[in-house]
Amino acid sequence: MSVDDAEALPERTRRRRTPKPHAAGVKAVAAAAGVSLGTVSNVLNRPEVVSPLTRAKVEAAMASLGFVRNESARQLRAGSSRILAYVMLDAGNPFFTDVAKGVEEAAQAAGLSVFLCTSSEDADREAAYLDLLEQQRVQGILITPIDQNSSRLRKLPSRGTPVVVVDRALDDASHCSVAVNDILGGELAISHLLELGHERIAYVGGPNTIGQVIDRRDGARRALRTAGKPTADLIELTTGALTVAEGRGAGQRLAGLPADRRPTAAFCANDLLALGLLQQCVSLGLRVPEDLAIVGYDDIEFAEAAAVPLTSVRQPRQLLGRTAAELLLDESSNPDHEHQRVTFTPELVVRTSTRGTL
Amino acid sequence: MSVDDAEALPERTRRRRTPKPHAAGVKAVAAAAGVSLGTVSNVLNRPEVVSPLTRAKVEAAMASLGFVRNESARQLRAGSSRILAYVMLDAGNPFFTDVAKGVEEAAQAAGLSVFLCTSSEDADREAAYLDLLEQQRVQGILITPIDQNSSRLRKLPSRGTPVVVVDRALDDASHCSVAVNDILGGELAISHLLELGHERIAYVGGPNTIGQVIDRRDGARRALRTAGKPTADLIELTTGALTVAEGRGAGQRLAGLPADRRPTAAFCANDLLALGLLQQCVSLGLRVPEDLAIVGYDDIEFAEAAAVPLTSVRQPRQLLGRTAAELLLDESSNPDHEHQRVTFTPELVVRTSTRGTL
DNA sequence: GCACTCTCTTGAAACCTTTCATCCAAACTC
DNA sequence: GAGTTTGGATGAAAGGTTTCAAGAGAGTGC
Numbered sequence: 001m002s003v004d005d006a007e008a009l010p011e012r013t014r015r016r017r018t019p020k021p022h023a024a025g026v027k028a029v030a031a032a033a034g035v036s037l038g039t040v041s042n043v044l045n046r047p048e049v050v051s052p053l054t055r056a057k058v059e060a061a062m063a064s065l066g067f068v069r070n071e072s073a074r075q076l077r078a079g080s081s082r083i084l085a086y087v088m089l090d091a092g093n094p095f096f097t098d099v100a101k102g103v104e105e106a107a108q109a110a111g112l113s114v115f116l117c118t119s120s121e122d123a124d125r126e127a128a129y130l131d132l133l134e135q136q137r138v139q140g141i142l143i144t145p146i147d148q149n150s151s152r153l154r155k156l157p158s159r160g161t162p163v164v165v166v167d168r169a170l171d172d173a174s175h176c177s178v179a180v181n182d183i184l185g186g187e188l189a190i191s192h193l194l195e196l197g198h199e200r201i202a203y204v205g206g207p208n209t210i211g212q213v214i215d216r217r218d219g220a221r222r223a224l225r226t227a228g229k230p231t232a233d234l235i236e237l238t239t240g241a242l243t244v245a246e247g248r249g250a251g252q253r254l255a256g257l258p259a260d261r262r263p264t265a266a267f268c269a270n271d272l273l274a275l276g277l278l279q280q281c282v283s284l285g286l287r288v289p290e291d292l293a294i295v296g297y298d299d300i301e302f303a304e305a306a307a308v309p310l311t312s313v314r315q316p317r318q319l320l321g322r323t324a325a326e327l328l329l330d331e332s333s334n335p336d337h338e339h340q341r342v343t344f345t346p347e348l349v350v351r352t353s354t355r356g357t358l
Numbered sequence: 359m360s361v362d363d364a365e366a367l368p369e370r371t372r373r374r375r376t377p378k379p380h381a382a383g384v385k386a387v388a389a390a391a392g393v394s395l396g397t398v399s400n401v402l403n404r405p406e407v408v409s410p411l412t413r414a415k416v417e418a419a420m421a422s423l424g425f426v427r428n429e430s431a432r433q434l435r436a437g438s439s440r441i442l443a444y445v446m447l448d449a450g451n452p453f454f455t456d457v458a459k460g461v462e463e464a465a466q467a468a469g470l471s472v473f474l475c476t477s478s479e480d481a482d483r484e485a486a487y488l489d490l491l492e493q494q495r496v497q498g499i500l501i502t503p504i505d506q507n508s509s510r511l512r513k514l515p516s517r518g519t520p521v522v523v524v525d526r527a528l529d530d531a532s533h534c535s536v537a538v539n540d541i542l543g544g545e546l547a548i549s550h551l552l553e554l555g556h557e558r559i560a561y562v563g564g565p566n567t568i569g570q571v572i573d574r575r576d577g578a579r580r581a582l583r584t585a586g587k588p589t590a591d592l593i594e595l596t597t598g599a600l601t602v603a604e605g606r607g608a609g610q611r612l613a614g615l616p617a618d619r620r621p622t623a624a625f626c627a628n629d630l631l632a633l634g635l636l637q638q639c640v641s642l643g644l645r646v647p648e649d650l651a652i653v654g655y656d657d658i659e660f661a662e663a664a665a666v667p668l669t670s671v672r673q674p675r676q677l678l679g680r681t682a683a684e685l686l687l688d689e690s691s692n693p694d695h696e697h698q699r700v701t702f703t704p705e706l707v708v709r710t711s712t713r714g715t716l
Numbered sequence: 717g718c719a720c721t722c723t724c725t726t727g728a729a730a731c732c733t734t735t736c737a738t739c740c741a742a743a744c745t746c
Numbered sequence: 747g748a749g750t751t752t753g754g755a756t757g758a759a760a761g762g763t764t765t766c767a768a769g770a771g772a773g774t775g776c
Contacts, residue, residue: 023517025732036756041734051754066517071493072433073732076761081430083490091455091474092659100449104476108483113490116449116474118462125466132441132471135429159381159424244659279663301450301602302660305637307667383762394726399764409724431762434731 024065033061044069075137083113084328085133086166086321087126087143089210090242091118093272094300095317096144099166102321103142110329112139119146121210121241127152134161140328142166142321148211162331166324168211169341176327178320178342182212185313185346186219187226189267189295192311192348194227196355198265198293204250204277205269206238213242213269216297220267235263242269247276254292255284264292265354271296271303274310278353282307293354309351316344382423391419402427433495441471442686443491444524444679445484445501447568448600449476451630452658453675454502457524460679461500468687470497477504479568479599485510492519498686500524500679506569520689524682525673526569527699534685536678536700540570543671543704544577545584547625547653550669550706552585554713556623556651562608562635563627564596571600571627574655578625593621600627605634612650613642622650623712629654629661632668636711640665651712667709674702 026040043058088096119126140162165177205213221231239246268274274296288308299314331337384398401416446454477484498520523535563571579589597604626632632654657672689695
């Protein structure tokens with residue numbers, strides 16, 4: 001079935017100004033249906049004002065010519081796009097894809113589509129995507145930023161592109177933000193470990209440019225202070241990213257320490273790190289939680305199914321995404337919109353990796 | 359810092375034709391810099407042809423006006439976009455995000471950006487995204503389709519939007535495709551289980567509209583035939599989707615069977631199902647692999663870290679994505695492009711979930 | 717001092733759609 | 747049957763960028 005032969009190489013020697021021999025436009029449809037441009041446009045945008053007969057003719061013409069509306073032209077004239085974007089830190093982290101699911105849910109309900117972009121924790125990539133999206137005049141941008149003080153990020157709203165920050169609470173008043181209290185999350189994790197009697201506790205996370213990494217560490221320190229211990233007691237293992245592979249690396253470093261200096265518990269900045277750490281430690285012969293208790297963060301679906309089910313700090317992932325999208329929609333449709341900062345509360349889910357088999 | 363107050367509600371009674379009081383355009387920049395439109399455009403697109411002095415003036419004007427190029431207009435005139443899209447089945451499945459990583463790698467090398475879309479195994483969503491992307495005139499579409507016979511999908515290339523099918527080998531000659539031999543993958547899994555002496559084997563997967571589900575099952579059947587067993591021996595547990603939750607459901611059903619009718623091994627259409635199945639079976643008291651051996655598919659990162667490390671059929675995920683993107687780039691830049699069908703070979707990775715602790 | 721290059725810059729046309737004021741004809745009103 | 751309303755169709759203008767043929771100066775060679 002060589003459907004495409006008909007269209008292939010309609011002319012080898014291209015005409016001068018024609019960059020693409022693309023599809024038929026409204027003009028061609030109008031000609032074929034024997035009506036004016038305006039009528040075709042009406043069929044597209046206000047079908048109810050055109051008589052059924054005419055509409056049928058136009059629709060037939062569109063079908064037979066394979067008409068595809070040129071969204072660039074539409075947008076140029078109409079000034080608005082029906083797209084919103086979510087720039088996430090890492091598509092490989094189920095936490096973010098769950099947030100994305102919430103975003104898509106809310107967007108779909110409002111008749112919008114969502115484009116996903118991944119910065120992969122790379123500031124240049126993030127910047128490139130922000131530029132691109134602004135140039136595309138998307139309706140709005142949801143972002144989990146690497147650096148929340150980026151000037152690029154702050155300039156966007158004043159130029160007409162609404163921004164909602166997800167999973168970070170911004171100090172800046174020019175955006176809405178939706179976050180989970182990461183300091184509290186860190187406290188929950190460490191208090192739990194202290195209650196279990198651990199004294200040498202490690203914090204595994206990095207790089208220290210990521211807000212979540214910092215807040216969760218600060219929460220951990222605060223829990224130590226509250227318990228009357230010096231914050232210096234927290235042994236910090238800095239990683240290069242929040243991935244399973246980096247978690248394994250941290251496991252390697254931990255397991256290499258002599259038993260009397262090795263921490264008895266580790267709190268990881270996210271579940272990917274925790275899973276990597278867990279895997280490496282187990283394969284190097286450390287028992288979890290007897291030799292090393294582990295607490296993760298995010299409570300992704302895989303935390304429960306892990307080799308040793310993982311204690312973790314749970315965040316309302318989809319709700320986070322949905323709320324963020326709703327704030328964005330409000331901002332772009334409600335003239336009386338006021339920026340809000342929504343903060344959810346995390347919750348500790350205790351499993352075998354800290355509590356043992358009891 | 360009320361940065362946005364300056365811009366807020368510049369005029370309550372909007373002027374008639376102005377849909378958005380958006381940014382300054384080339385025209386404003388040209389006026390501010392005291393040059394013509396064409397020169398501004400040259401600074402943007404061919405900076406080398408404009409004199410350093412003029413360029414500096416224009417750049418200063420752009421900065422002070424906060425100029426943001428209107429991509430819709432650019433695209434309308436230039437006819438081409440610098441974006442390519444990957445429509446994936448499920449963003450929550452690490453397999454697809456790994457493929458996406460490969461795509462982004464290749465795209466970045468070519469100076470393009472990637473928009474990710476998720477059909478969530480919903481044909482309507484997929485169709486809506488395809489329409490949207492075609493209207494956006496993206497440079498090309500990479501897709502793991504739900505239904506590879508969709509007429510919408512087949513029409514795209516003849517209308518000017520190149521399509522590369524990922525993780526499916528299409529019978530159709532109008533696309534390139536990049537796939538892994540799923541029939542062989544199914545065979546590998548079942549042969550392995552047969553070698554271990556299993557007789558009652560279940561296949562867990564669904565819905566049966568998804569190509570991968572069908573091929574892997576067909577491979578399983580073929581392995582049975584090769585071993586001289588009737589294909590009816592394969593006990594099929596059909597799921598509603600390829601998710602951890604559905605895997606748990608299947609586990610529930612399996613564990614409910616009396617021991618003498620329960621399969622001794624299960625081959626799952628992907629790792630998410632396998633992880634869910636594993637988790638549910640373990641929590642219901644079945645031992646893996648003694649009571650039930652499990653083989654997954656994809657060998658995602660979490661398979662190795664599972665409660666019982668998972669035997670799985672590995673696919674070259676990133677390579678898949680990178681190859682697909684490269685084919686797409688070739689199609690849209692090379693006039694002598696010929697459609698190709700690239701097929702990779704999967705590989706069985708044996709772990710504890712079938713082999714026991716030996 | 718004239719003809720000629722070469723380097724930059726210019727202005728108008730083109731891309732495709734949407735919008736809106738206007739127009740037309742047929743159907744009512746009295 | 748003159749005037750009014752109404753349901754539909756029309757066509758020109760606008761939106762911001764890119765392109766390209768042509769123009770303007772400055773410099774060079776003889």
